[in-house]
Amino acid sequence: MSLEQKKTPEGQHKRRSASQWAVAWRRFKRNKAGVAGLIIVIFIVFLGIFGSFFAPYPARPDPGAYEPFYRGDVRVPPCEKYPFGTSAIGTDILSDIIHGTKYSLYVGVVVTAITMLIAIVVGSIAGFYGGWVDNVLMRITEIFLVFPSLLFILVFVRIFTITVGEPFWTVPLIGIKIPAGLTIVTLILAIFNWASNARMIRGEFLRIRELEFVEAEKALGASNTRIIFRHILPNILPSIIVVSSLTIAYAILVEAAVSFLGFGDPNTATWGQILQENYSDMRTVWWAEVFPGLAILITVFGFNLLGDGLSDALNPRLRD
Numbered sequence: 001m002s003l004e005q006k007k008t009p010e011g012q013h014k015r016r017s018a019s020q021w022a023v024a025w026r027r028f029k030r031n032k033a034g035v036a037g038l039i040i041v042i043f044i045v046f047l048g049i050f051g052s053f054f055a056p057y058p059a060r061p062d063p064g065a066y067e068p069f070y071r072g073d074v075r076v077p078p079c080e081k082y083p084f085g086t087s088a089i090g091t092d093i094l095s096d097i098i099h100g101t102k103y104s105l106y107v108g109v110v111v112t113a114i115t116m117l118i119a120i121v122v123g124s125i126a127g128f129y130g131g132w133v134d135n136v137l138m139r140i141t142e143i144f145l146v147f148p149s150l151l152f153i154l155v156f157v158r159i160f161t162i163t164v165g166e167p168f169w170t171v172p173l174i175g176i177k178i179p180a181g182l183t184i185v186t187l188i189l190a191i192f193n194w195a196s197n198a199r200m201i202r203g204e205f206l207r208i209r210e211l212e213f214v215e216a217e218k219a220l221g222a223s224n225t226r227i228i229f230r231h232i233l234p235n236i237l238p239s240i241i242v243v244s245s246l247t248i249a250y251a252i253l254v255e256a257a258v259s260f261l262g263f264g265d266p267n268t269a270t271w272g273q274i275l276q277e278n279y280s281d282m283r284t285v286w287w288a289e290v291f292p293g294l295a296i297l298i299t300v301f302g303f304n305l306l307g308d309g310l311s312d313a314l315n316p317r318l319r320d
Contacts, residue, residue: 024238027313034309040302048105051098057091059099060269061167065091075285085287088278093288096269097295103179103270104252104299107186111251112244114190119197120233120240126198127205128228138202144195153188153254157263160184167267181265185258189251197243204236238314242307249303256296271296 028034058064068074068082069090076086084093126137168177208214209232217227258264259272266273271292278288 024313028309031309031312033305034313037302037305037307037309040298041306044101044299044302045105047098048102051101055095055098057095059095060091061267065095065269068092075281078287084291085285087274087288088281088285091269093274093291096274097271097292100269100271100274100292100295101299103182103268104255104296106178107182107189107255107270108248108251108303110183110186111190111193111255112247114187115194115197115247115251116240116244118190118194119201122194123198123201124205124228124233127202128209128224128232130206134202138199141195141198144192145199147192149192150254150257153185153192153258154261154263156188157185157258160188179265179268182268182270185255185264186251189254189258193247193251197247200239200243201236204239205232208232208235238310242311242314245303245307245310249300249307252303253296253300
């Protein structure tokens, strides 16, 4: 043992005892891009939760959202009264963007939750049991992978949104109203988005199930359920966290594309819906395209930066 090692046994002991998450946080703080992404995401989440309290006008379909139209302030460029201008239909762009934040987060979080739930179930079962179970599940997964997903999303969204009678649904027991059309878009996005994540989780299960500590658990008589939930899933949790952050960005971007193409929910002013409403008047109301586009860009960029930062921080192959 060297003299330097003898002088600092306590410091070495503390370093060895640091948890995986403490080490990951230390690495993450050194990643400037990841920290910038975290700041952007925190701001977007804050805006989504509390934005309604300081937005100049209420959210649609509240009649108050069209107050600029009643005043004759249609297609007004950015000014002191309307910092982001007004749209071609007479709504305040700043208010629409603020209210659209919660809808974008709603889509991103719900799509990611459903996507990762399906992916974890399918990937873990296929990767752990293998054999014919793996073959059947992977063939189903490949079917979803080869689908022209955007085309099917547009078709199914159009079919289901036409059949929706009420613009909002009330969640039982909670009493919260959620946009019906946007929820249908969200569910369809989740159904067509889980396959690639399932293959990733399957690969992680195939790798970890062959490690010595898993073999030792099997030799000690541990049940399959215990091995999956107590030993394998915790070891792939960092990968799941990284993929989830990137999936949120992907879901927000796809929903914006679907709404921009005219297949979104007309009752909710999502960022893509704002772009679609003002596209035909883009030459005269360019600000109604630029500012919602920047909101999408910054949000997706923030989640991607956060995902990259988490990927570096949670990578077990990196060392301090």
